[in-house]
Amino acid sequence: MPQIQDGLRRLDVAPKAFKAKFESVDGRVCRAGNYLAIVEPLAAHAFAFAVSAGHDFIKPADIFFRTSRDGEERFNRLFSLFNIEEGRS
Numbered sequence: 001m002p003q004i005q006d007g008l009r010r011l012d013v014a015p016k017a018f019k020a021k022f023e024s025v026d027g028r029v030c031r032a033g034n035y036l037a038i039v040e041p042l043a044a045h046a047f048a049f050a051v052s053a054g055h056d057f058i059k060p061a062d063i064f065f066r067t068s069r070d071g072e073e074r075f076n077r078l079f080s081l082f083n084i085e086e087g088r089s
Contacts, residue, residue, distance in 0.1 A: 003059065003060050003061050004060050004061060004064050007061065007064070011082070011084055013082045013084065017082075018078075018082060021078055021081060021082070022078060025074045025075070025077060025078045042063055042066045042067055043058065043063070045066045046058050046062045046063040046065075046066040047062075049062050049065060049066055050062040
């Protein structure tokens with residue numbers, strides 16, 4: 001997902017390192033075959049964000065943004081580890 005990788009690079013976060021930490025925090029390995037199981041719980045919230053941002057479809061960045069605001073401790077730790085916070089660009 002080039003859009004998310006580019007965003008992470010702009011935040012000085014290595015995409016591979018972020019993916020590895022995500023997998024260790026989430027307990028699931030990200031592979032093409034199981035992205036749906038990982039993303040599906042976030043889809044409704046991501047859709048609401050996508051619509052509010054004027055998007056016609058849910059984009060990977062919408063899901064990523066929603067994950068960062070999910071409020072789950074496991075994701076909070078992950079984003080804190082890489083010093084990613086709302087409003088940082």
